[in-house]
Amino acid sequence: MIIYFLRHAEAEVRAASDFERKLTAKGKDQSRSVGKFCCEHELIPDLILTSPVCRARETAVLVNQEFSDQRELIEVPWAACGMSPESAFKELRTYDAFNSLMLVGHEPDLSTLIATTLGLDNSQALSISKASLTIIQFKKIMPGHGILEGLLPCSFTH
Numbered sequence: 001m002i003i004y005f006l007r008h009a010e011a012e013v014r015a016a017s018d019f020e021r022k023l024t025a026k027g028k029d030q031s032r033s034v035g036k037f038c039c040e041h042e043l044i045p046d047l048i049l050t051s052p053v054c055r056a057r058e059t060a061v062l063v064n065q066e067f068s069d070q071r072e073l074i075e076v077p078w079a080a081c082g083m084s085p086e087s088a089f090k091e092l093r094t095y096d097a098f099n100s101l102m103l104v105g106h107e108p109d110l111s112t113l114i115a116t117t118l119g120l121d122n123s124q125a126l127s128i129s130k131a132s133l134t135i136i137q138f139k140k141i142m143p144g145h146g147i148l149e150g151l152l153p154c155s156f157t158h
Contacts, residue, residue: 001138002100002149003092004045005110006034006063009131009154011055018081023058030131030154031059035066037157043135047072047095050104051079059131060104071102083109085116085143093141110134119144129153 009027023031038044044067050060052075064070078091083105095101103110111126114134120126128134131154136146 001096001098001141002045003136003138003141003146004038004043004100004102005114005128005134005136006059006102006104007107007110007128007130007132008051008053008056008059008104009034009062011130015054019053021053021055023055023062027055027059027131028062031062032066033157034059034131034133034154035063037152038063038133039066039068043133044069045071045100045102046098047074047101048104049074049076049079049095049101051075051081051083051106052077053080053106056104056106060102063102063104079103079105079109081106081109083113085113088113089116089141089143096141114146116143117146118148119146126151131157133157 009030010024011021015021111128133152135150
């Protein structure tokens with residue numbers, strides 16, 4: 001399975017709550033750019049999973065709108081802020097019938113999950129910038145079983 005890990009795009013600094021922070025105009029452009037890049041390079045997942053947090057959900061929707069054949073998009077509560085690698089691996093294994101999926105989420109959760117996937121400890125955790133796409137190939141969805149195929153900052157997708 002290939003998993004495309006996507007950090008949400010740029011969001012408002014303030015809102016009524018952290019959960020409700022929406023994408024800025026720049027964040028919307030970033031999301032569309034990632035979607036276009038995915039289309040141009042045939043990096044289209046079979047399924048999109050997203051955190052239910054507004055900025056992640058908006059990112060997922062805008063990326064999906066760029067696909068000529070839109071994918072099913074599922075909000076998964078376990079991907080909200082505070083996701084642990086252990087819970088993510090458990091949940092991701094339930095989608096092993098798919099060849100590929102995209103997970104849209106947050107920092108520092110995604111960098112910790114990606115580091116664990118690659119067999120790195122937290123002191124070696126990556127820093128994933130907004131609207132960056134990390135591509136990992138799995139034989140088994142387990143810690144240390146991922147192979148890094150690509151790490152693309154948003155600026156690369158423009």
